[in-house]
Structure formats: C-alpha cells, structure tokens
Amino acid sequence: MKKILTCAVLVILFAACQNPKQKQSETTAKNVSEQNLVIDDAAKERLDAVLKSFINDSIVAGASALIYEDGKEVYFNAVGYADREAQKPMNRNTIATIYSMTKPIKGTTLMTLYEEGKFKLDDSLASYLPEYGDMQVISKVDASGKRTLEPLKRPITIADITRHTAGFSTRADFGLDQTYQEADLRNLNNPLPEMSNRLSQIPLGFQPGERWEYGISVDVQAYLVEKISGKPFAQYMKETVLDPLGMTDTRYFVPKMDRERVAAIYYKTDSSLTRVSDEDVHTVNYDQWALTPGGWGLTSTIDDYMKFAQMLVNGGSYKGSTILKPETVKLMATNHLPAVQDSLWLPSKGQVGFGIDFAVRTEPPHSVEENNGTVGEFFWDGAASTLFWVDPKNKLTVVLFVQVFPFQGKVHKMFRDAVYGSYSKS
Known part of the structure; x- marks a missing residue:
C-alpha cells in the first residue's frame, strides 16, 4: 500500500514539474503565432488611421473594412457615412453597389458547370x-x-x-x-x-x-x-452559389424594405465630394429588369462578400457548403493570360496576370509606388472603388467597401499598405 502511494505521489510530482514547462511552451507557441499574424496590433492601428484619413481628406463619404485571417475575424471598422446627406453612418449592414466585384461571383457560377463536365x-x-x-x-x-x-x-x-x-x-x-x-x-x-x-x-x-x-x-x-x-441566370446563380453560402443580401433587386441600407454613391473631384443622383446609380437595383448582367449589377454587404471570399480561401467550401472543388479554385486563381500585344491598364493593379475572373499576383511589388500584396493572391475591384482579395499564403481574406467615382486607385494603394506594412525591397 505504501509503495502504491509513493508511486502516486511521484506521478503527481512529475506532472506538477512538467506543467510549468508545458505552459511556457504553449505561451511561446502562442507568442510565435501572434508574431506571424499579418493583422497584428500595429496593422490594426494603421488600418484605423488610413480609414479615418479617407474621410478627413474627403476622398470618400464612408468606408468599411473586414478582414479574416486563418478563418477568424481579426479586423472590422466602419467610418463616415453611407448617406452623408441623411446622416446615416457606414456600418456592417450597409448595402453597397459592387459593380465589377460581381464578376468573380459570376465566374464561380460558371465554373460549377465546368465541374459537372458541361464544357471545357x-x-x-x-x-x-x-x-x-x-x-x-x-x-x-x-x-x-x-x-x-x-x-x-x-x-x-x-x-x-x-x-x-x-x-x-x-x-x-x-x-x-x-x-x-x-x-x-x-x-x-x-x-x-x-x-x-x-x-x-x-x-x-x-x-x-x-x-x-x-x-x-x-x-x-x-x-x-x-x-x-437551362435556367435563368439569376436563378441558377442563386441556387448554386448565393443561397448555399447564405449571401442573402447579394442580389440584383433590392426590395423597398431594404433600401434604407443602400449606400449613396459620390463623385470625387479635386475640391469636392458630390452625391451622384440615386436615379443614375440605383435604378438597376430598384426595379425588376429583363437584363441580368454578368459583369456588374449586384449589391452586397461586407459580411456577405466575406462569405464568398472565405469560400475561396477554403478551397471552395464554407460552413458545410461546397461550391467548388479545391482544384477548381486553384485553376481559377492561376494566371491564364497568354502573351498579348498589350494589356491596357492591367499593370496598374501591380505585378499581375489574369485567371478566371480574377487578377492573380505573379510577383511581389517592384517599387514603393506599386500596390502591395503577396504572390499567389487573387482579387478584383469595382467601379465605385470597392475591393476584395484572397491571400492563400497568409490565409487572409479582405473586403473594403467605399462608394466613390471615379475609381480611386490611391485608396487601394493606401489600404494595402496599411494591411501589409510599408513596402521594403527584399
């Protein structure tokens, strides 16, 4: 009996001796993990500052940004107004007109048919x-x-x-x-x-x-x-992509009950920020039309679009719904652009090629003037200066919503620098 008690005591003492080391090891691992995060405390400070500068410098009326890293929300902030004249703040529930950020959703819809062997x-x-x-x-x-x-x-x-x-x-x-x-x-x-x-x-x-x-x-x-x-495009897209992802605010037609959440769009000049007539920019979404364009026309919320981005970074699946296979997402995010005579303004996006409805980063930035980012990232933006990207290397997904014409490339440059830090030639 005495021998058994002695063994038990030794086991307890051994465990007690090991726990501090184990805790120290866990703490060290946690610290290493935190040090490797893209969105650390310094990045959050940079992001807060740059979003506020967009408002203070009258570049945009309102801005919101949402970032996930390794499957977890690591940053959200909304500043300024969705509707400056009505004094409605930009917030998480704001509905934005996403223009060409419609395109990647449409490309994803098309590729569901590719996976079924319906075309090559x-x-x-x-x-x-x-x-x-x-x-x-x-x-x-x-x-x-x-x-x-x-x-x-x-x-x-x-x-x-x-x-x-x-x-x-x-x-x-x-x-x-x-x-x-x-x-x-x-x-x-x-x-x-x-x-x-x-x-x-x-x-x-x-x-x-x-x-x-x-x-x-x-x-x-x-x-x-x-x-x-064999189905109307909007119906097929809704059934195969939007509904499985729970993207209930991503649509062509915005019913009256939700229009209070729709952000106004502004026009930026050197000296002013002027509201664009709702009739000029929201007519497409305030009635049921025959045309369901592939390249534009959708509205969305920042959380809705993040679901789409999370699906992509996860290789085609999100919260139990599989939209595409990992190999299909990889195919879409691979540069397919052949040698061409000219690619117009595409180089203004950085060192990129083009995949299936995404720009694909092929090299790191060559200078401080270029857009910052990580090789392998794929992304696109919209005419009202919205932006999203998927960074598989860092398991990072980012959505930026602003609503301003003409396209504000410097907004994207400043925002990317806030995410990744200042450019440094390595």
Missing part, C-alpha cells in the same frame, strides 16, 4: 452560342471610316471570355466605342439572349488571344450559364 475551357464558344461562329475582326479603318474585315484566325474559346482575350473591344481608333453605344448593349429591357445577339453582330477589335481588353466578356459568361443550365 478550350471549347469553342460557338459550340454553345452559335452566333459567335461567324465573327470577323477589323484589321484597319481608312480615312473615310470604312472598315476592312478579316476572318478569325482561331475560334473564340470559353477561356477567352473568362480572361478578357476574346477580342471584344471598344477601341476608339476603329470607331467601336460608338458602335457599342449604338448597339445599346446595356439596355436593361433586353434579356441576355438579345444582348448576346447584338454583341455578335459587332466585329472584334482584335484577334482572339492577342490582347487583354476588359469588358463585356462576363456578360457573355452569364448567357453561357443560362444556355448550358
């Missing part, structure tokens, strides 16, 4: 949308404005419409800007089939694959989804 990226677009089978390309325009046309050197592929290399162009030297205007491609009364039919009658500005030119390709993606799925 190198398939000809005309195999599914025959109107694009007889496209022609402008090779030159004479002094009188007469166009010389040539046939396609190769078909437009589905990959082309996911990376903006289809040849659709509004280049002014060929008069295509005027042609697009006359075709009224964004007429809200025209459904996707009519939009697509009108687009297919306009010659291309470049041969497929020769140039990156941002534009209407994602609207064609939306129609492709409609044709392949």
Whole structure:
C-alpha cells in the first residue's frame, strides 16, 4: 500500500514539474503565432488611421473594412457615412453597389458547370452560342471610316471570355466605342439572349488571344450559364452559389424594405465630394429588369462578400457548403493570360496576370509606388472603388467597401499598405 502511494505521489510530482514547462511552451507557441499574424496590433492601428484619413481628406463619404485571417475575424471598422446627406453612418449592414466585384461571383457560377463536365475551357464558344461562329475582326479603318474585315484566325474559346482575350473591344481608333453605344448593349429591357445577339453582330477589335481588353466578356459568361443550365441566370446563380453560402443580401433587386441600407454613391473631384443622383446609380437595383448582367449589377454587404471570399480561401467550401472543388479554385486563381500585344491598364493593379475572373499576383511589388500584396493572391475591384482579395499564403481574406467615382486607385494603394506594412525591397 505504501509503495502504491509513493508511486502516486511521484506521478503527481512529475506532472506538477512538467506543467510549468508545458505552459511556457504553449505561451511561446502562442507568442510565435501572434508574431506571424499579418493583422497584428500595429496593422490594426494603421488600418484605423488610413480609414479615418479617407474621410478627413474627403476622398470618400464612408468606408468599411473586414478582414479574416486563418478563418477568424481579426479586423472590422466602419467610418463616415453611407448617406452623408441623411446622416446615416457606414456600418456592417450597409448595402453597397459592387459593380465589377460581381464578376468573380459570376465566374464561380460558371465554373460549377465546368465541374459537372458541361464544357471545357478550350471549347469553342460557338459550340454553345452559335452566333459567335461567324465573327470577323477589323484589321484597319481608312480615312473615310470604312472598315476592312478579316476572318478569325482561331475560334473564340470559353477561356477567352473568362480572361478578357476574346477580342471584344471598344477601341476608339476603329470607331467601336460608338458602335457599342449604338448597339445599346446595356439596355436593361433586353434579356441576355438579345444582348448576346447584338454583341455578335459587332466585329472584334482584335484577334482572339492577342490582347487583354476588359469588358463585356462576363456578360457573355452569364448567357453561357443560362444556355448550358437551362435556367435563368439569376436563378441558377442563386441556387448554386448565393443561397448555399447564405449571401442573402447579394442580389440584383433590392426590395423597398431594404433600401434604407443602400449606400449613396459620390463623385470625387479635386475640391469636392458630390452625391451622384440615386436615379443614375440605383435604378438597376430598384426595379425588376429583363437584363441580368454578368459583369456588374449586384449589391452586397461586407459580411456577405466575406462569405464568398472565405469560400475561396477554403478551397471552395464554407460552413458545410461546397461550391467548388479545391482544384477548381486553384485553376481559377492561376494566371491564364497568354502573351498579348498589350494589356491596357492591367499593370496598374501591380505585378499581375489574369485567371478566371480574377487578377492573380505573379510577383511581389517592384517599387514603393506599386500596390502591395503577396504572390499567389487573387482579387478584383469595382467601379465605385470597392475591393476584395484572397491571400492563400497568409490565409487572409479582405473586403473594403467605399462608394466613390471615379475609381480611386490611391485608396487601394493606401489600404494595402496599411494591411501589409510599408513596402521594403527584399
């Protein structure tokens, strides 16, 4: 009996001796983990300061930012006004017009059909949308404005419409800007089939694959989804992406009961910040229209969009709902941009290529003037200067909401520097 008690005492003493070391080890591990965080206390201070500067310097009326790291919320702040005239503060429930941040959601919707084997990226677009089978390309325009046309050197592929290399162009030297205007491609009364039919009658500005030119390709993606799925695009997107993620505030039509939460949009000049008429910017979301565009048109809240970003950083799944396979997300976040003649303003985003409806960072910044970020990050933004990105290396997802025209690139530059710290050449 005495021997048993002695052994028991030794066990207790051994455990007691080990606990301080174990606690010290756990504390050390915790400290190391905290030191490795991107969003540490210093980053939070930088973020608070830069958001306040946007308001104090009258760059925007209101701003909100939400950041998750390793699956946990690590930062949120909202400053200024969603509606300055009504004195409504920017907050977590504010509904923003996200413009081209619609595009990655539409690309994700399209890729659910890719996973079902309904198409391949190198398939000809005309195999599914025959109107694009007889496209022609402008090779030159004479002094009188007469166009010389040539046939396609190769078909437009589905990959082309996911990376903006289809040849659709509004280049002014060929008069295509005027042609697009006359075709009224964004007429809200025209459904996707009519939009697509009108687009297919306009010659291309470049041969497929020769140039990156941002534009209407994602609207064609939306129609492709409609044709392949056999369902209206908005319905299919809602059923396959939005509803499974619980993105209840991400939609085309905002009902009257929710319009009090919709942020006003402002126009920035050198000396003022002026509210844009609601009629000019919110008409698309305040009525039910025939057109459900792929490249723009959605509204969202910051938490809704974060659900989408979290799904992507998690390899296609979020809280029990699987939207895409990890390999599909990786495919989307890989640079697919071929060698092109010119990529217009894409280099202004940093050292990037383009995947499937995302810009993809291929190199670290080369100078302090460039946008900060991490290689492998994928992201996009919207015309009213909204921004999101997914940083797989740091398991970081970021959403920034502001509502200002024209596009404020310096807002993104300052915000990225606040997240990652000042640029340093390594």
